[in-house]
Amino acid sequence: MSVAIVVPEAAVPADHREADPVGTRELVERDARDFGAYARTGGWTFGLKVARSVRPGGQPAEGTPKVSAKEFAELAGCSADRVMRYYKAWDKAADDGLVPHFEALTPGGDVELPDADVWLTYYVPRSSATSARGTAITAAAEAEGIRPTKALEVAENPTALRAAILADPSTAQAARHALLDRLKEDPALQTELARDIARTDELKKAVAGETRAADRIEYVRKVAEEGQIRTPAGQTLDAPAALRAEAERHLSLIDDLDDSEEAGEWAAEAYGTVKSLVAETVEADPELRVQERRTKFYSSLQKATKVFEELTLDDAVDFDDIYEDDMVQRLEELQQAINTCITALRKASETR
Structure with missing residues (x-):
């Protein structure tokens, strides 16, 4: 007796059991085209949708298929302010001849759109840009050669700005330079910053250290550039050539330091060296040494007289x-x- 053996059919993956639904390929291609259009035109794509569907302000609803900005916003599920920002951007571009005016557009109609980069020249992402504050930020951004939209976005999110300053040294450096530039024309900020420094022990110490270093560098610079020395008693004399050359050498080393290098130790060494050379110059000249003692005596006498007169x-x-x-x-x-x-x-x- 023969037995029939039935061999089971190979399992077919579920993905291949049925043919792709009709039109799927077309849907994918449409998404790709839409993506490419937005990549090329950016905000112009949405600006066109607003421009061809929203009627200009003051135009009656009768006789036009277009809707008001308020109704368009309700249909879109967003605020009317957002719709109007796109509307105003298109309006400004139309005045510049980049795109057609609203009257030439109809719902669903397509036109050639400018490049995406140009959109940011016209679109203002925040309504605050029209305020006095926004106008000032826009002017400052243009002066720096950047797009106002970027500066306005930063200004609208100070918490994000703070986070970037705290986390990134280069951002903190840029903020420091900006504050220093603003200090020149902002007395109120000068007062506030000075108060903050006075109330912070670490900053007070740092300021005192930097001031001391700056004074020492200035002392050495005066010797090197003006060729004059100031003795311990307060006399101003012409610096000997060797002393001036040594001051120039130290000053050159300080001027060659990178911004990241501390100048305090270099300033202390330069100052100490020059001061020692000044003292040696005085001691090496008997006449100058006597004159130095005389000057010192007169200085002390004058101070004592002034103090006694105040009694x-x-x-x-x-x-x-x-x-x-x-x-x-x-x-x-x-x-x-x-x-x-x-x-x-x-x-x-x-x-x-």
């Missing part, structure tokens, strides 16, 4: 109100020191 009893009704036991003692000690100084000077005058 006044005019505010006291009588001495009983201000008297302390050590006042007379300290004045007597001062008088004794003055007498000693006078005696020494008189002896010196007798030997001349």
